[in-house]
């Protein structure tokens with residue numbers, strides 16, 4: 001159940017990654033011999049779906065974010081349900097729907113949504129201060145075309161997004177999980193991208209960005225393995241990207257300051 005925010009509430013620090021093995025995986029997970037030292041699954045064993053691509057980070061929620069969450073949450077936040085989302089019912093109209101996975105503090109989400117009033121946006125993250133921040137930006141911009149979910153995007157894709165629902169997907173600077181034993185946590189892996197493709201309409205687009213060269217390579221490998229269904233497309237800089245920025249997100253701004261190279265990729269779902 002979602003936690004309610006109080007203006008002065010500070011979230012507890014969670015230092016351990018959230019792993020909740022499903023009962024059917026518990027037996028496989030328990031004997032140490034079943035895992036290699038770097039976390040690679042043994043041949044023929046898929047990573048358990050319950051390994052999450054996020055940790056619930058500590059973060060201070062400002063009073064304004066908390067107010068936005070409390071007052072606007074009921075209108076803007078969609079609860080997770082094990083039933084298919086009906087975009088027309090949610091947004092009150094039929095419009096191309098863009099999914100953003102891991103919006104962070106939501107600054108780019110709000111700018112893109114303001115610049116594309118003829119599109120609807122479903123923005124997903126698990127980070128509570130970011131959810132409050134995005135609610136606040138939606139209210140300030142009077143944006144009627146954004147809804148927010150505070151839930152694992154993998155479960156939302158799996159349980160709530162019907163086939164061919166999405167016109168586009170944005171995955172900007174997903175957590176890189178640089179240590180080899182954590183690679184299994186990366187969001188951009190084959191099973192997740194296969195699910196995303198199913199959610200896309202033909203010609204629907206996936207846009208991704210990362211500063212992490214080795215994760216970029218993984219993104220390339222995963223998407224080339226799915227080349228029967230995806231074709232590479234031009235990356236379109238979203239509204240809000242200024243100067244040399246490619247996405248304009250907070251993380252990108254920080255990485256540009258650090259002079260890290262930014263890598264982007266875009267794909268279109270093929271018509272079959």
Ligand SMILES: C[S@@+](CC[C@H](N)C(=O)[O-])C[C@H]1O[C@@H](n2cnc3c(N)ncnc32)[C@H](O)[C@@H]1O
Nearest residue numbers: 053054102104125126152153172173249250251
């Ligand atoms: C590195 S941050 C990038 C945030 C933002 N896109 C930016 O570029 O500033 C990655 C975000 O993805 C979120 N995230 C990671 N895995 C997720 C998942 N499975 N479902 C929802 N959000 C997720 C994290 O909570 C975090 O806010």
